Amino acid sequence: MDTEGRPVRCAVIGAGMAGILAAIQLAGAGITDVTLFEKSDGVGGTWRENTYPGLACDVPSHLYAYSFALTPEWSHRYAPGPEIRAYLEDVARRHGVLDRIRFGDAVTECIFADGRWHLGTEAGHRDEADVVLAATGVLHHPRAPDIAGLDSFGGSLFHSARWDHDVPLDGARVGIVGTGSTAVQIVSSIVGRVRRLSLFQRTAQWIMPQENPAYTDVERDALRDDPERLAATHQELSDLFDLFANAVVDPDSPEIAWVEKACLENLEKNVHDPELREKLRPDYRAACKRLVISPDFYSAIQNPRADLVTEAIDRVVPDGVRTVDGTVHPLDVLVLATGFQVDSFMRPMRIVGSDGADLARAWDPRPTAYLSVSVPDFPNFFMLNGPNGPIGNFSLIEVAELQCRYIIQLIDRIRRGECRTLCATRVALAHFERERELAARNTVWATGCRSWYLDDRGIPAGWPWSFVRFRDAMRAPDPAAFVCR
Ligand SMILES: Cc1cc2nc3c(=O)[nH]c(=O)nc-3n(C[C@H](O)[C@H](O)[C@H](O)COP(=O)(O)OP(=O)(O)OC[C@H]3O[C@@H](n4cnc5c(N)ncnc54)[C@H](O)[C@@H]3O)c2cc1C
Numbered sequence: 001m002d003t004e005g006r007p008v009r010c011a012v013i014g015a016g017m018a019g020i021l022a023a024i025q026l027a028g029a030g031i032t033d034v035t036l037f038e039k040s041d042g043v044g045g046t047w048r049e050n051t052y053p054g055l056a057c058d059v060p061s062h063l064y065a066y067s068f069a070l071t072p073e074w075s076h077r078y079a080p081g082p083e084i085r086a087y088l089e090d091v092a093r094r095h096g097v098l099d100r101i102r103f104g105d106a107v108t109e110c111i112f113a114d115g116r117w118h119l120g121t122e123a124g125h126r127d128e129a130d131v132v133l134a135a136t137g138v139l140h141h142p143r144a145p146d147i148a149g150l151d152s153f154g155g156s157l158f159h160s161a162r163w164d165h166d167v168p169l170d171g172a173r174v175g176i177v178g179t180g181s182t183a184v185q186i187v188s189s190i191v192g193r194v195r196r197l198s199l200f201q202r203t204a205q206w207i208m209p210q211e212n213p214a215y216t217d218v219e220r221d222a223l224r225d226d227p228e229r230l231a232a233t234h235q236e237l238s239d240l241f242d243l244f245a246n247a248v249v250d251p252d253s254p255e256i257a258w259v260e261k262a263c264l265e266n267l268e269k270n271v272h273d274p275e276l277r278e279k280l281r282p283d284y285r286a287a288c289k290r291l292v293i294s295p296d297f298y299s300a301i302q303n304p305r306a307d308l309v310t311e312a313i314d315r316v317v318p319d320g321v322r323t324v325d326g327t328v329h330p331l332d333v334l335v336l337a338t339g340f341q342v343d344s345f346m347r348p349m350r351i352v353g354s355d356g357a358d359l360a361r362a363w364d365p366r367p368t369a370y371l372s373v374s375v376p377d378f379p380n381f382f383m384l385n386g387p388n389g390p391i392g393n394f395s396l397i398e399v400a401e402l403q404c405r406y407i408i409q410l411i412d413r414i415r416r417g418e419c420r421t422l423c424a425t426r427v428a429l430a431h432f433e434r435e436r437e438l439a440a441r442n443t444v445w446a447t448g449c450r451s452w453y454l455d456d457r458g459i460p461a462g463w464p465w466s467f468v469r470f471r472d473a474m475r476a477p478d479p480a481a482f483v484c485r
Contacts, residue, residue: 005415009033011119011129013107013346015097016045017088018135018384018400021066023097025404028068031411035129036097037121039106043092045137047085050182052163052335054189055081056212058181058293062230063237063395066091070230072223078212078293109350112379115420131411134346135384135400141341145177149315153334157316160186160337167333171195175321175329177313178337179205181292186337188300197306198329200313200321203450204279206263206286209270210293241394245467248287248392251444260286270298279310284449291393342452343367343461345386353378353423363387366455370424370432370481371473372463373403379421379485380414382407388436390470391445391453391462402474410477419484428481439464 008031012022015038026034042048057064061074064084069091075083092098106122110132119127142159144150150157156167160182173196176183183199184207191197223230247255263286271277280301301308311323320331345367351359357377369375372389373382384400384407410422437459440446445453445460455461463470 005412006417007033008130008411008415009128010035010131010133010411011107011117011127012036012133012135013110013349014038014045014135014137015043015092015101015103016135016137017047017397018137018404019043019045019133020088020092020095020097021397021400022133022135022384022404023100024066024068024091024095025401025408026411027095029408029412031408031415034100035127036101037105037107037119038101038103039122041103042089043098043101044085044088046139047081047088049140050081050161050163051165052160052182052186052337053169054185054187055182056185057081057084059241059393059395060237062233063241064397065234066397067234067401069094070227070234072220072230074215076212076214078210107349109352110381111350111352112354112381117380130414131380131382133382133384133407134386136346136349138342138345138385139340141344142336143339143341145336145338147177147313147316149317152318153316153320153331154318155320155332155334157334158336160335161340163335169193169333172332173320173330174198174333174335175200175331176335176337177321178339179203179292180337180339181290182339183337184292184294184297186335187306188294188296191300191303191306194305197303198309198321198331199301199306200309200323201279202312203289204282205289205292206260206282207266207297208259208263208286208291208293209266209295211295238395238398242467245390245392245394248445249439249443249464249466251285251442251447256285256287256444259291263291266298271302273302276302276308279308282449285444285447287392287444288447288449289445289451290391290453293393339452343387343455345383351378351381353381354421366457366461368429368433370429371406373407374410374422374424374482376424376426376429376483379423379483381423382410388433388461389463390467391460394467399470402471406474406477410482413484421485422482424481425483428478436464 012019015036056078061079108122109120111118117129117132142161158164170193174194175198177200179201247253311325314322314324321329367387369386372386384403390399440460443464453460
């Protein structure tokens with residue numbers, strides 16, 4: 001039961017990092033009538049779905065952690081994926097979130113009627129809630145590349161987010177399509193095990209060299225014994241990444257120049273064969289695409305077993321991949337490290353707001369949301385890591401924490417009886433989008449590269465201002481930006 005004000009029942013969709021966070025922060029605010037719906041059989045979202053070899057965080061672990069559940073136990077500066085999954089499971093367990101989750105129950109529809117949301121699930125369950133929090137993830141729906149002949153492949157074929165661990169890699173000829181963080185992590189991890197590794201590169205990536213040392217027992221002990229030091233470590237990293245996040249919005253900042261120099265030096269110093277070096281040299285600015293962090297990719301791709309294929313793929317054939325020059329690259333395993341459909345969000349869920357407003361129509365041709373959390377005509381429906389939120393190389397946990405606190409302030413207005421329903425006004429969204437698009441055109445993400453940050457018009461679909469401005473925007477909702485009924 002709620003401990004304060006009008007009772008509010010909340011449905012949280014998704015039990016990844018953001019859904020777990022929502023349940024904990026709602027409980028902390030005294031909102032305990034909360035049910036989480038999770039379509040899979042476990043918590044962790046991204047970190048449950050992705051099990052590919054080499055998976056690791058690409059922001060320091062002490063930053064990629066809930067501010068209320070910092071841990072001294074990280075094994076490495078950039079923790080491996082299974083450790084992050086275990087961390088999320090542990091936090092969910094310790095905070096009593098697991099008991100509130102309906103596992104194996106995908107929400108298929110949310111219909112707003114009579115002042116409440118009516119939810120329907122794939123398993124046929126029906127539920128009602130005053131407030132819905134969609135925490136369904138951004139990097140969730142795998143994106144298959146548009147390559148002819150995929151079905152004809154005679155070996156094992158899978159997306160990196162659906163890794164098939166029954167397929168042996170030792171001694172196999174493995175092909176990887178894609179050159180983002182995932183592909184880079186896989187290459188570094190498996191090149192020593194396979195017979196031949198072919199990396200099919202459409203776009204070269206800037207690689208930011210970052211060592212990933214293990215923490216020593218002495219270092220962990222120091223943090224175990226001193227919670228203030230642990231908190232300070234988190235804060236220092238947060239401040240550092242603020243600087244970086246602020247810098248990427250300004251392509252002419254000294255920080256971006258520093259990143260570019262570090263990436264360029266990495267390429268020049270660590271790739272020895274001039275021909276290979278030129279193939280690996282991007283023709284756009286560093287940080288235009290999500291920056292790839294790796295201590296060892298260049299050494300992995302120079303392994304005699306590795307082959308960087310830069311000819312475009314013509315088609316997949318039963319024996320492997322044929323490139324446009326007619327060469328067939330024979331393969332036993334083909335991995336699609338081709339990312340995600342980043343504009344899907346909760347979809348294909350059917351979401352109908354007030355007066356029959358359909359989200360599919362509201363989001364045609366592209367998703368928008370006021371400050372990335374609320375959509376006009378969809379009252380009491382809020383999103384974590386929704387459209388056009390902060391992107392870039394920093395912790396999405398921090399982003400979700402700020403958004404969640406903001407949303408709870410809106411829910412508090414309902415609990416105080418100021419309104420029964422709240423959603424952003426159309427004017428607020430239109431104004432926000434106008435400003436956002438203008439600013440987005442001047443970020444480093446718009447300096448001439450092809451990336452998943454760009455929307456269908458080629459405009460970066462993210463928060464284009466500093467992280468400090470994001471923090472300010474999330475401090476308290478502007479009452480004038482919301483319809484309160
Ligand atoms: C390989 C990889 C590496 C990454 N590395 C980093 C990193 O280093 N730093 C960083 O900040 N971010 C990173 N990210 C981004 C990462 O996705 C976020 O940090 C974070 O995990 C997102 O959490 P989330 O809860 O918003 O979404 P998700 O983790 O995607 O969780 C969404 C959950 O919702 C469930 N769900 C979806 N639809 C429904 C439905 N209809 N009904 C019921 N349940 C549903 C899903 O099953 C899933 O469990 C990475 C992403 C990937 C893919």
